[in-house]
Amino acid sequence: MSQKLAVPVVLLGLAAASTMALAAVETKVGNIKSLDTAKHELVLSTGETFELSKTVQLKTLKVGEKVSIAYETKDGKMMATKVVAAK
Secondary structure (H helix, E strand, C coil): CCHHHHHHHHHHHHHHHHHHHHCCCEEEEEEEEEEECCCCEEEECCCCEEEECCCCCHHHCCCCCEEEEEEEEECCEEEEEEEEECC
């Protein structure tokens, strides 16, 4: 591979890897401050707001409950894919 071709290939690989890292699932633990069934949102006591996927059952969650939230950041919003009770 010529050196002129190697640099763009390496840069393209780095760009792809950084994009994949941004879409990584993260986890947050906290107490529920409020639930909004109309907006399908959950707010933690820290003030962080999560939009909940349609697979998350709001009926099973309670204000004050300690939860673990699996989420991805998309378009600047935290999108929760899983919410479970935490110990």
